[in-house]
Amino acid sequence: MDPNDPGVRDTPKRVLKAMAEMTAGRQDDPAKILSTTFEKHAYDQMVVLRGIEFVSLCEHHMLPFTGRAVVAYVPTDRVVGLSKLARLVDCYARRFQIQERLTQQIADALTTHLKPRGAGVVVAASHSCMCARGVRKPGAEMVTSYLTGVLRDKPEARAELMAFLGGT
């Protein structure tokens, strides 16, 4: 690659700009994202948002990993708007990450800020660093889950969540 070629002259600038955009989640405040809540009225059952697509960057190779997340919680007295759950995923995905930490951070933020009876996050993603290099296994997916409260401890709540995972 000739660095003076007009086509690539601005590539370093473009790479920096792309990296800044893909790690902009650090500037989002999870407390603020989850601050708009509503009284749950009589609803005390599980809320699940599934099929939340995301792109993150693996901190080991700075290559993207892409996938879908399921975010679930069982409310105590407040529920949060569905779009906020998607924004919460982006807040933690748009930074240098490992999938295990991404999964846990989303669940921990829900637990801290919504104080639900239980929270559950399941993430399935394929990693460019494994698909395009290394063992080169395109199509291999890594699945991680992190459960708290009743979703961890009550078998029937856990089974109900697992039944929703068909769309993952």
Ligand SMILES: [Zn+2]
């Ligand atoms: Zn990697």
